[in-house]
Structures are given as C-alpha cells and as structure tokens.
Amino acid sequence: MPYSDTVTDPGVLKAIADMGLEGRRLYLPHMPYGGTYLLAAAIRSIGFDAWPTTDSDKHTLDLGGRVTSGDECYPQKIVMGDFLRMIEDEGRDNVAFLMPTANGPCRFGQYLHLIKAKFQELGYDDVPVITISSSDGYTSIGNYSQDLVRTAWRAVLAQDILMKFLLKTRPYEREKGSTDAAYLKSLEETGEALSLQHVSQRERLDAVVKALARAGERFRALPADYDRSRPLIGVVGEIFCRH
Structure with a gap:
C-alpha cells in the first residue's frame, strides 16, 4: 500500500x-x-x-x-x-x-x-x-512548515549526538563492528521517535530524548579499551568528509 x-x-x-x-x-x-x-x-x-x-x-x-x-x-x-x-x-x-x-x-x-x-x-x-x-521560510511545504522545521532541527541535533557517540567509541572498540551496529540501532530508534505522527511537539521531543538516552546507555555498554596514548585525528574537508 x-x-x-x-x-x-x-x-x-x-x-x-x-x-x-x-x-x-x-x-x-x-x-x-x-x-x-x-x-x-x-x-x-x-x-x-x-x-x-x-x-x-x-x-x-x-x-x-x-x-x-x-x-x-x-x-x-x-x-x-x-x-x-x-x-x-x-x-x-x-x-x-x-x-x-x-x-x-x-x-x-x-x-x-x-x-x-x-x-x-x-x-x-x-x-x-x-x-x-x-x-x-519553507512555506513550499504548506501549513506544516513550522512543525517540520522544529522536528528537522531536532533531527540535526540528534544526529550530532549520535555521531559523537560513534566517533568517540569506535576507535577503541574490542569487537570490530559493534560500534557501527550500536549506531545503526540508535538511528533506527531515534528515527521512530522523530517520525511519530498525530502527537504534540512535546510528546515527540520526549520520545527523542528517551531514544537518545537509550543510545547513550547502548554505547557505554560496549566493550572498549580507552587508551589515552592514542592520538586524536581530525579530518578537514568538503561535504564527503562528513560520512
């Protein structure tokens, strides 16, 4: 359908x-x-x-x-x-x-x-x-522009948080691929919260916050060896570096 x-x-x-x-x-x-x-x-x-x-x-x-x-x-x-x-x-x-x-x-x-x-x-x-x-003002999407702008902004912030979890954890993971799996699961749950229909902005925000809290617990539970002697590497470049 x-x-x-x-x-x-x-x-x-x-x-x-x-x-x-x-x-x-x-x-x-x-x-x-x-x-x-x-x-x-x-x-x-x-x-x-x-x-x-x-x-x-x-x-x-x-x-x-x-x-x-x-x-x-x-x-x-x-x-x-x-x-x-x-x-x-x-x-x-x-x-x-x-x-x-x-x-x-x-x-x-x-x-x-x-x-x-x-x-x-x-x-x-x-x-x-x-x-x-x-x-x-995003009016091309009609009467729902303000709702969408607010939800989309929260999506951007949520992605920043999840990406920080991913990049902070992955270099130190003990089980290869475990961090990526946690990231994808967290994206799925956060996406479900953001996509809720027929709810208030407060209800949707509460669902997103709960999904991010579960994501934090998920990443913290991953087996990892945080070795301070490893160098921190920053990559600067155009849009594809954001992958």
Whole structure:
C-alpha cells in the first residue's frame, strides 16, 4: 500500500497531490547517511513517505559519470548517479526526489538545476524533483512548515549526538563492528521517535530524548579499551568528509 494511502489529513493530501507525489516514495540524497535518515524521519512526521537513497555502489558511479562532464564536484556525480539508480531499481512511477538547495559560492546550489536538466534530457521529466528553501521560510511545504522545521532541527541535533557517540567509541572498540551496529540501532530508534505522527511537539521531543538516552546507555555498554596514548585525528574537508 502506498504510504500516502494511510494519510488522512486533507492538508497533507493536498500537498502530496500538488507536488505530484501520490503513490511515490520521496528519496533524499545520501549525505551523510545518519543525517539523511533522521531528516527523512522528520519529514515522515508530517505524512510524506520520505527515506534516504540506498547505499551508493559502482553502478552509481557509472550512471553519474554518463551524465556529468567532470567539471562538477564529485558529490554531484554521486547524487546524480544515486537518483538515476533509484529510478532503475524502483521504477520511474514510484519515486520522487528531494534536493535541497542553497545560495553562495558552493556548487551545491547548482545540483538541483543540473539534475532537472539531465532528467529532462533523459526523458525523466515526469519524475518529481522538489526542493525546500529557507528563502521562503519553507512555506513550499504548506501549513506544516513550522512543525517540520522544529522536528528537522531536532533531527540535526540528534544526529550530532549520535555521531559523537560513534566517533568517540569506535576507535577503541574490542569487537570490530559493534560500534557501527550500536549506531545503526540508535538511528533506527531515534528515527521512530522523530517520525511519530498525530502527537504534540512535546510528546515527540520526549520520545527523542528517551531514544537518545537509550543510545547513550547502548554505547557505554560496549566493550572498549580507552587508551589515552592514542592520538586524536581530525579530518578537514568538503561535504564527503562528513560520512
């Protein structure tokens, strides 16, 4: 059953129809996974069927390379390839994409325009590519913009907390992979809390706080050897370093 078939709120149904999302799953670019996962959960809280694109692979690079020239930044190639791969895997009638945009010198602000242009060239102009922007106060998502902005901000903060747990613990884990498993479980539980529908902001926040508290306990329980002699390493770079 399409996710939109379970939505009864007239305002949400109208927004879904206006954006051409009926019967479609809305995919978000995979940068980084945790942040995208929780942002998608926040969007589900207002009734949209939003999820991250699946993991990038070699086919992602092949597809992205066919429609880019090399002048674009590398993340643009990945995002383009992932979107085309989702169309192949899920079918053009079942997918839509959310591509945020921004002003300023970074080429990120050009992703949306290039994606739409390439979709038109490839005959995918019927596949919705929508965006939201702070320039209009996110009013493009309708009457639920304020609720979504608040929930999305909490998703960003939650991801920062979980990422700190992950990076603080993983170098010292005794069992390889145990920290990643704890992180993914914590993302899942926090996402469930953020995606709650038909609840007040206070109730949703309480659920998120409880999920993060369980995450803290989960990470603290992991067998680890915290050796102070190990150097702390910082990596500075562009958007892909956030993975």
